[in-house]
Amino acid sequence: MDVLFGAFAGLGAGAVFAILGVGLVVAYRGSGVINFAHGAVAAYTAFTWDELRNTTHGAYVKDDGGSIFLPWFDPIPEWGFLKALHINNLPVEIYIMNDPPVWLAALLSLAMAAFIGFLMHIMVFRPLRNAPLLAKVIGSVGVMLYLQSVANLNFGGANRADNGFWEFTSTNEPIRNFLGMDRNLAGSTLYLAVAALIIGTATWALYRFTRFGLATRAADENEKGATLLGYSPQLLAGLNWVISSVLAGAIGILFIHRAGPPTFILFVVPALAAALVGSLTSIMGALAGGFGIGMIASMGVNATSYDWWPEWLPSDGVRTFAPVLVMILVLYFRGDRLPIRGTVGVGRQPRAPFAKHPLVGLGIGIGIVVLMSNIFTANWESTLTTTLLSIMFMLSLTVLVGFLGQISLVQWSLAGFACWTLIRLSADGTKIRAMDFLAIDGPGWPDPLAALAAIIAAVILGVLISIPALRIRGVQLAVVTLAAVVAIEDLLLRNEPLMGAGAATTNPTPDPNWFGVEVGALDEKTFRTDYWKYTIFALIFVAIGGLIVANLRRGILGRRFLAIRSNERAAAAAGVDVARTKMIGFGVSSLLAGMAGILVAYKVPVITSEYFNPFVGLGFLAFVYLGGITTVWGAIFGGLLAAGGIISEFGSLHFEGITQAYINAVGAIGLVINAIVTNGEGVALMLTNRSKEMTGVMRGTSSSPNEVSGSIDANTQEVS
């Protein structure tokens, strides 16, 4: 009975997934892009709606309202003398009126959604329309990160409770004893379901019966078709972006009484599952898929209340795992082991030159870090180790995304998994520090052993995840791994029976002692996390990681990785075991991610699973892509630039009030620009190209810039 009730209770969430899924289909058919930012559009619109209404009925009470915030931030913060000058920067907030009527608030919010859709088209996806796949995925991930960061800056990013369109709240007037099942159904559930059905069917009809819909379908097949019907293909794509965004915005407004806007961002995961059920092209399929996923998830969650349900499978995990399962099944059974003849290629990939003298680079790097560590104190020492930690993690992306071409978004979760496993394995049931809230039970393994085991655990999980990836490629892999991020957080990290009492709240990290040396960052005397031995420890980790990556690239496997990245069919024909090589790549990448997880655990005294939320991982991807996804140097640049890294901290020293949100927003913009301009080769390769030109000019031997960037052998280029 509980499970049957769950099916009905899931109609509400199902409605959201369904309409978001329909929006994804619309955007995909219009422009061939899978929009990871789709949930973020819903979130931004929901924030806009709530901000306009200035509702005080809910838990969150704001001081003022009635304004809209344009989807950007002021790039020139007010600081120093500029503040005194009252220079009017880019306008962000526009005051409309106090307590606007519902219809006006709704209209303005939907206009905001439309505006965002328009901007996405003009600024990102139109310039990227002929770009290789990786660049498109990165562009859309960049938009997601950007909107999340800007929502943070403009609205504070906190959850808000709003009574919603129909003045519902999630508890208000439930349908009591629903259908005699002795359970209360949230009052808005059926309204939401009906609204979703109407919106979905109307969208379907729009594409089925109007001239515009016909033109879109024609353009889908070839661009001339649309032109014949009197539409320019780009106008058509733009219109589809606007429609897609308005659909997202509408469901954001309708659902805000049930969930806070920030959670909408990750609703893109079940929505993607819904769209995949419709093969990314069928509106009705996505509609059905969305409802199906909502109902299955809710049934699963209800089933967890049974006595026989194992305790180690938490209900949140079941909820988030449902879409993952649907996706994997759909993709796995539709996928082929090798792409079939005539499949469109992946497009031009960023070059991946190897370092001829990695040991020289390594020596210089170690020298600089040791020097810095001696100069720095307190905050800066901590910034230095954050940089090292970021580099460590980014190296895992260099291998997996840069070399092997597998766009996996799940690696940061593997770092989290290693971190959590380490905490659990080294815990022995006593409090580690006097200030800890909790003592974690565990086998109490000594440190190097626990760390090693945690890294191996990350490798095993990473390789397991790669099994579906053998058949799922390109953007679909990005989709599945994003879903896996959410599932791992709920299923493994926040799982107290499995991971210990602190898993879902605050996890106290161990006080590491490797062979008699204290290597944790926490200085017992000052209680600051700037202990120099940790810096050295982190440096050794990063050095090992960097060498592994540099050597891999010079070796047989690195070449095979690049071959697979370029053409899986040809690689198989050349005798490369594509499946096994991919698994090795995932394994190595997970090893590096696991090492980053260990560094995290040794750096901070307590940690929450928030640290491993998807946006942190996406931020890393953004910055390593900006630095250069295909080289060790790129990871180093990325680590310097990323939030908490040396360059960005240096920037925030000079600009007051720069938060992580700013940095991520800037990073997201840089990411999109990088995708458009350098095809992801990033800052590092750009700099080596420039310096080569310079030395060439000085020696008088070379060479037009064209030659430098174009025809030099990709592999004789030297990076270190």
Place this chain on the structure above:
Amino acid sequence: MSVLLETKDLTVTFGGLNANNHVDLKVDSGSFVGLIGPNGAGKTTFIDAITGFVPTSAGSATFGGQDLSELKPHQRAQLGLVRTFQSLELFEDLSVRDNLLVAAYPTRWYTLLQDIFYVKQKKNDVEEKVDWALEVAGIAHQADILPTDLPHGQRKLVGVARALAAQPNLVLLDEPAAGLDTAESNSLGTHLRDLLKHDITVFLIDHDMGLVLSVCDYIYVMDFGKIIAEGTPSEIRTNPEVISAYLGEEAGEIQARSAEELRDMTIEGNE
């Protein structure tokens, strides 16, 4: 001579269409066998089927006496059954030499460790194989360029060289001469005959009748997925069925004659 590759009743179906229809075909080791047929006859599909890139719906294929049906594409390649692609399929962002090196290095369980610790590989037989393959294909001087920077004809040769770098027992060449001019095509033919001396058996697909007639010892003719004729070049040249199905009578005569001349030339060139 022992049989290297043998197919019996090999059938490939694409949604009702029999792209290969009960194909019986035999390649002796040390021989030079050709497969000709008009566009869409199913030649590429045949290579796809025996190298494991499309599933077969009936029939069997054996290579060196071993049944291929359970083997994945890379396993067949590792056995020495190596193909080229009509559509090139090069690794566009690897240099020409690296394209070959991918195919040339054998897989070992310790490759990962060897790479990570950068166990220095001295100038070894693998590199020599690669140099040899570059030489045979006549692109040794272009080894360090990206394939995208080569003209189409030479890109074809990179594909051939990559297959040769794997040291195959049997190399399956899918229209390697398409897009080459006559001179290039002739010199390719000469080089390919040389392969026999290196214990490489050659299976050549082309619809350039001249090339096939001039270099092959034995020829199969395919039309609509079926083998419609087989025999030595002189038998094929005069086979009425082939002439009507494929050549058109008169054109056949002319092409056959020019092929004869070409053959004389190549054989002279060899000696």
